[in-house]
Amino acid sequence: MTESGRSIFFSSKPSISACASIAGPKEGKGRFGDLFDIVLEEDLLGQISWEMGESEMLRRTAELCCKKIGLSISDAEAFLSGDLNNQIIASTFAARALEVPFFGLYGACSTFVESLLLGAMLVDGGYRKNALCAASSHFCTAERQFRYPLELGTQRPPSAQWTATAAGAVLVSHSSAKSIARITAGTIGKVVDRHIKDANHMGAAMAPAVCDTICAHFKGTNTTHKDYDLIATGDLGWIGKNILMELLKEHDLQIPDEKLIDCGASMYYAEQDTHAGGSGAGCIAAVTCAKLLREIEDSRLKRILIVGSGALLSWTSSQQGESIPGIAYAAVLEGEPNE
Amino acid sequence: MTESGRSIFFSSKPSISACASIAGPKEGKGRFGDLFDIVLEEDLLGQISWEMGESEMLRRTAELCCKKIGLSISDAEAFLSGDLNNQIIASTFAARALEVPFFGLYGACSTFVESLLLGAMLVDGGYRKNALCAASSHFCTAERQFRYPLELGTQRPPSAQWTATAAGAVLVSHSSAKSIARITAGTIGKVVDRHIKDANHMGAAMAPAVCDTICAHFKGTNTTHKDYDLIATGDLGWIGKNILMELLKEHDLQIPDEKLIDCGASMYYAEQDTHAGGSGAGCIAAVTCAKLLREIEDSRLKRILIVGSGALLSWTSSQQGESIPGIAYAAVLEGEPNE
Numbered sequence: 001m002t003e004s005g006r007s008i009f010f011s012s013k014p015s016i017s018a019c020a021s022i023a024g025p026k027e028g029k030g031r032f033g034d035l036f037d038i039v040l041e042e043d044l045l046g047q048i049s050w051e052m053g054e055s056e057m058l059r060r061t062a063e064l065c066c067k068k069i070g071l072s073i074s075d076a077e078a079f080l081s082g083d084l085n086n087q088i089i090a091s092t093f094a095a096r097a098l099e100v101p102f103f104g105l106y107g108a109c110s111t112f113v114e115s116l117l118l119g120a121m122l123v124d125g126g127y128r129k130n131a132l133c134a135a136s137s138h139f140c141t142a143e144r145q146f147r148y149p150l151e152l153g154t155q156r157p158p159s160a161q162w163t164a165t166a167a168g169a170v171l172v173s174h175s176s177a178k179s180i181a182r183i184t185a186g187t188i189g190k191v192v193d194r195h196i197k198d199a200n201h202m203g204a205a206m207a208p209a210v211c212d213t214i215c216a217h218f219k220g221t222n223t224t225h226k227d228y229d230l231i232a233t234g235d236l237g238w239i240g241k242n243i244l245m246e247l248l249k250e251h252d253l254q255i256p257d258e259k260l261i262d263c264g265a266s267m268y269y270a271e272q273d274t275h276a277g278g279s280g281a282g283c284i285a286a287v288t289c290a291k292l293l294r295e296i297e298d299s300r301l302k303r304i305l306i307v308g309s310g311a312l313l314s315w316t317s318s319q320q321g322e323s324i325p326g327i328a329y330a331a332v333l334e335g336e337p338n339e
Numbered sequence: 340m341t342e343s344g345r346s347i348f349f350s351s352k353p354s355i356s357a358c359a360s361i362a363g364p365k366e367g368k369g370r371f372g373d374l375f376d377i378v379l380e381e382d383l384l385g386q387i388s389w390e391m392g393e394s395e396m397l398r399r400t401a402e403l404c405c406k407k408i409g410l411s412i413s414d415a416e417a418f419l420s421g422d423l424n425n426q427i428i429a430s431t432f433a434a435r436a437l438e439v440p441f442f443g444l445y446g447a448c449s450t451f452v453e454s455l456l457l458g459a460m461l462v463d464g465g466y467r468k469n470a471l472c473a474a475s476s477h478f479c480t481a482e483r484q485f486r487y488p489l490e491l492g493t494q495r496p497p498s499a500q501w502t503a504t505a506a507g508a509v510l511v512s513h514s515s516a517k518s519i520a521r522i523t524a525g526t527i528g529k530v531v532d533r534h535i536k537d538a539n540h541m542g543a544a545m546a547p548a549v550c551d552t553i554c555a556h557f558k559g560t561n562t563t564h565k566d567y568d569l570i571a572t573g574d575l576g577w578i579g580k581n582i583l584m585e586l587l588k589e590h591d592l593q594i595p596d597e598k599l600i601d602c603g604a605s606m607y608y609a610e611q612d613t614h615a616g617g618s619g620a621g622c623i624a625a626v627t628c629a630k631l632l633r634e635i636e637d638s639r640l641k642r643i644l645i646v647g648s649g650a651l652l653s654w655t656s657s658q659q660g661e662s663i664p665g666i667a668y669a670a671v672l673e674g675e676p677n678e
Contacts, residue, residue, distance in 0.1 A: 093651075104445040105443065121464055312443075
């Protein structure tokens with residue numbers, strides 16, 4: 001390992017030149033409802049299944065992202081995306097419709113930040129002029145995939161999180177004169193497993209990986225929480241966020257509560273009955289695009305750290321009695337210095 | 340799109356400094372049986388399930404790759420891998436055991452070449468000193484995942500391919516003095532769908548994507564088949580390979596039959612009753628590591644093009660009546676000029 005360990009640096013500071021977010025009806029009634037570019041009225045999007053609905057949501061988000069700065073989707077030089085479905089079909093079918101050179105990724109709910117890091121390398125390294133980095137999730141596809149068919153009406157325990165129906169996409173570009181934010185550094189995830197086996201307790205499964213990545217990031221980039229206006233974690237939910245705060249204290253990292261938000265824990269109002277908060281690959285993707293990047297563009301935030309977290313289980317591994325490994329990727333987003 | 344379209348160039352010519360392959364008992368009795376580093380005697384590898392067996396095979400392959408040049412797995416700076424299982428659990432559980440910074444990928448049977456391209460960017464771009472690029476597949480996990488439980492004894496149609504139980508891993512490095520081969524260029528895949536719906540006819544589903552990528556690669560890199568000693572496609576099987584030859588002719592590309600091999604079509608002897616040949620993410624991975632890289636190292640081959648192909652279906656998309664989109668990634672591997 002190099003001195004920087006798992007951290008990487010983007011010397012050209014690739015620009016996020018556009019971003020877009022689409023969210024479902026329930027998410028539209030949540031805390032960030034006014035901020036999403038589009039709030040869906042129904043979650044099938046005119047398709048025959050939730051899976052194809054999710055794929056259509058992702059496709060529309062990617063197109064909207066390009067359209068916002070006057071580009072056509074054919075101007076995108078790469079599409080890096082993943083989702084929670086078996087064999088990431090929401091992304092592959094979106095890529096079929098978009099016809100953009102495609103890299104399929106899987107990092108569970110951390111996929112958006114995994115995508116951002118690889119997209120930034122593609123652009124910073126000069127391999128592509130731009131890269132469309134995206135992720136999606138859908139409540140109905142995720143329940144079918146990881147838990148039980150919705151039709152069963154299974155009761156969800158209080159520790160369960162609500163998979164957000166949402167997608168987010170950013171266009172990472174190096175030639176753009178105007179940028180919303182710049183990606184300057186990041187830290188690659190490492191799989192951490194603390195032997196949680198409950199698929200309805202994802203926050204607990206992922207919190208150790210988030211703690212591990214934050215520690216590795218601070219060390220690798222020689223920064224502390226004081227160097228960031230905000231640290232936004234993926235979708236730990238409020239139980240997972242509390243566990244993270246405890247774990248950080250054990251590592252002598254006292255991050256002030258107001259400086260650390262969790263996208264999942266913040267997405268819904270308490271009365272929306274999502275139990276431990278939101279989750280899903282679309283959660284941090286949509287919140288970053290709808291809220292965090294906007295606040296950087298408006299100079300309300302200067303420099304933030306986003307940490308996407310993923311629970312690396314499958315229905316098969318859970319049935320075989322395996323525990324749930326977690327992973328987390330971190331990316332540094334900065335505003336333009338002169339604005 | 341830039342002039343080079345979907346092609347990318349690695350100016351530092353990252354080196355493949357080590358490679359390793361492990362294959363199952365049936366593959367060990369096939370054409371390349373003598374070439375794999377390890378041929379397994381049984382396909383569970385002492386684990387409780389085929390999925391965990393596949394993960395263990397991948398883990399051992401990755402470790403062996405590093406060990407071959409005297410490195411420990413902790414010297415690897417990134418692990419890029421994927422497989423055919425839901426939520427790529429063979430790779431994620433291998434990554435848990437290996438404890439190397441991890442990027443989870445999904446490109447179905449094209450994953451190995453997707454991994455090679457991204458790994459080469461990580462190294463060529465200076466983000467990592469090295470990257471371990473890998474993929475695996477397992478007959479028993481794939482049948483359960485995409486078709487029927489083996490216990491059903493379902494008869495396989497003649498167009499069906501046999502998912503290889505195999506894994507391959509290479510260490511891409513930029514600092515290595517000695518290299519087996521160098522990665523000099525590549526072409527990113529694009530999803531192509533010609534509306535094949537038969538999950539037992541994967542070669543037909545993937546051949547159009549392979550044709551599309553070969554055409555894009557020749558155009559993007561300004562080369563023809565004459566610039567390569569060999570073109571090795573992923574796992575079209577012999578039916579898919581025949582379709583590819585027809586499609587190439589339609590594009591006025593007459594590649595001599597002896598210059599184009601398909602890893603899947605070549606892996607087994609006819610009497611092994613695999614019907615249309617081999618397939619699986621581990622197929623091109625293991626054949627590249629066991630055979631092709633060895634022939635480059637021995638100067639029997641100077642410059643080859645490997646084209647990994649993937650069928651982007653899931654059980655869910657098939658049940659919903661969707662067709663099977665295909666994708667293919669290409670990478671140029673060259674020997675050392677002075678050897």
